[in-house]
Amino acid sequence: MENIALVTPLEPYNPYVSDPVLQRAVEREGASETDRSSLALFGAEVGSEETFSWGADANRYSPELVTHNRFGDRIDEVRYHPAYHQMMNLSVTNGIHSAHYDGSPGDGSYVARTAQMHLVSQIEVGHACPISMTGAVLPALREQPDLASVWEPRIRTRSYDQRLIEPSLKTGNLLGMGLTEKQGGSDVRANTSTAMPVNGGGPGGEYRLTGHKWFTSAPMCDAFLVLAQAPAGISCFLVPRVLDDGSRNSLFLMRLKDKVGNRSNASSELEFTDAAGWLVGEEGRGIQVIIKMVNATRLDVTNWSVALMRQSVSQAAWYLMQREAFGAKLIDKPLMQNVVADLEVETEVGTMMVMRLAGAYERGPIDDHEAAFGRLGLAVAKYWLTKRSSPVVREALECVGGNGYVEESILARLYREVPLNSIWEGAGNVIALDVLRALQRSPDAGEAFVNEIALAAGSDRTLDREIARLRQTLATTVSEADARRLVEQLAHCWGASLCLRYEPAIADAYIRSRLDREWGSEFGSLPSELDLAGLAQRACPVTE
Incomplete structure (x- = not known):
């Protein structure tokens, strides 16, 4: 039987150059000429056959939870297909997670970054979850300047480092968040996870968290902003996965959600058992x-x-x-x-x-x-x-x-x-x-x-x-x-x-x-x- 190609694939193509409405909107909202030129180059990279292949493979081969190593030690790690890491590297090296932090209000840098996000998530959106959370965390983290001064330089790099090691030893960090619990869902005021102060606690101080989070996506992030009940009410805490001494914090991944879609992005059920966290802002203002x-x-x-x-x-x-x-x-x-x-x-x-x-x-x-x-x-x-x-x-x-x-x-x-x-x-x-x-x-x-x-x-x-x-x-x-x-x-x-x-x-x-x-x-x-x-x-x- 003769093999007749009735339709050829769309890729490779440039989703930025192919979208004049997006181009006009980006210019209208203030992105610089330099940023617009960069978007055209990024569009070509995003629309390549290779990137389309990464997007498909990252979802075809779902992340795997490994709770213990072969010696029986608890490790709580998620292992991803290499294509997922390629997508993460693409977004991080192009600064979607942090480049806007280098700009100032009104210079168009956030507009350009939003256009980048628009382009890459057309091809693969699961990996965009940790990119988005890292790109959103600083306004909240800056409520506690001493913590922000430590973590902000780690975020504002363009190096994707997938290792689960002490954050200060990595070439770049990613941050996530954990809000909802099984009994409350969107009603986060119903959260029952507790946070007890260490040596008096207070803004920037250490607390010990016990409880759970029903949906925590991207659990291989280096730290999370987490809501828990402190003595003065619902509060926000920075909870790292690995502590400064290199030991694992008491965060345990119970299982990964078997989701309808968004397969490349691991979403986990997370439990805390006397986990170390640091208060961001005042108690009761989480x-x-x-x-x-x-x-x-x-x-x-x-x-x-x-x-x-x-x-x-x-x-x-x-x-x-x-x-x-x-x-x-x-x-x-x-x-x-x-x-x-x-x-x-x-x-x-x-x-x-x-x-x-x-x-x-x-x-x-x-x-x-x-x-x-x-x-x-x-x-x-x-x-x-x-x-x-x-x-x-x-x-x-x-x-x-x-x-x-x-x-x-x-x-x-x-x-x-x-x-x-x-x-x-x-x-x-x-x-x-x-x-x-x-x-x-x-x-x-x-x-x-x-x-x-x-x-x-x-x-x-x-x-x-x-x-x-x-x-x-x-x-x-x-x-x-x-x-x-x-x-x-x-x-x-x-x-x-x-x-x-x-x-x-x-x-x-x-x-x-x-x-x-x-x-x-x-x-x-x-x-x-x-x-x-x-x-x-x-x-x-x-x-x-």
Whole structure:
């Protein structure tokens, strides 16, 4: 039988060069010309056949927990496939975990770093968990300057050192966090793990921790920020895996979670038995300290959702550009154009939201509007984009048919990956309630968010109508039961505003479908008189 190649793989390609919406957003949010040039080079590296292969192998061969060595000594180590270490090395040497710490608010360094994260997590997102946590830890750790002075230089290197040895002897350190327990989940105030002071304890002082963490990802990190109950209440502690004398701390890995997706990233059940930890900040202020880390990881989780959307839609469009059926390329079929156009519009809006938040996060320390806008905007985007990513990836997989529903296809892995992002760093209800809290406790956040949307006022009558409705809604007390509906309203209005201001070619499609409801319940139901062919073409990757 003649072997006919009907479709060639997308890789190698450059996901940065192929994404003009991302490029425009990165420039608009302040990344320097030097950083933008570096992103183009990084995109080529990320989109190589070798990196795609690493991503596949890191997930095909799951991490293995080794609790004891051959002599019966407890070692509690996780062993990874070499491809995982290659992905970690790629991200660390390119500074995704720390390069933004070298910048200053407003210089665009965090925006560039967020774009890097967007690119690499399209190919393999499991390894991005410890990269994200390390990239988020310093704002929390700096609540205790003496601890930060020791650990910050260890983090701010570009050397990936996988050895489990005394942290000071390593060429680079990675940090994680442990928050949830089996009895409380997201309700961390219900945590029962205890922390007893040694020699009086106090900020920066030593404590002994006993208890457990139900989900601790990346357990081979060199240290973790952990919540536990101190005498004055829930508090934050820095807990290293290996102590300064080279001995192992009393942290025990009970088992690894057998997860649906995110297979490359080991997630463990962790127990402490009189483990040494050092208090970060004041006793009783653990949540206020750790939230500074969670806010940054929450942005990364949102970014991952959009990255998975982007890669899935790119893979689908690439396939449809080549695949012929019923006498024509599938990308030229009107109904398929409607599907791809709809997916592309959703993905482009998500890209603009994430990069806008990266700019707000970076400029927040020096700009009150950006800080207030980001407070609400991050919660809205985290809820909405992590929800939208699952149907987008599912529909993209369906575009490829049975060839997408096999393990050789990256789409099968991305499909298993997407649900996690709406769970960790706050599941849907937690985030929707966070939006209500932000509106109640920080009225300036709601005002800043609506003012941001209103930057497009006068450009479209439908959006003007929705802004008026939104202002009326926010002037009332929104009930808890209506929280999800409110977040959806905020997200749609924000998306329309971004389209009108920055990507007008997709504005009509977005507004008519998402605001005017000229849309069905599934992707591919845009009004037929739109330029569906032109919108679908925006999804097609450029490989030259």
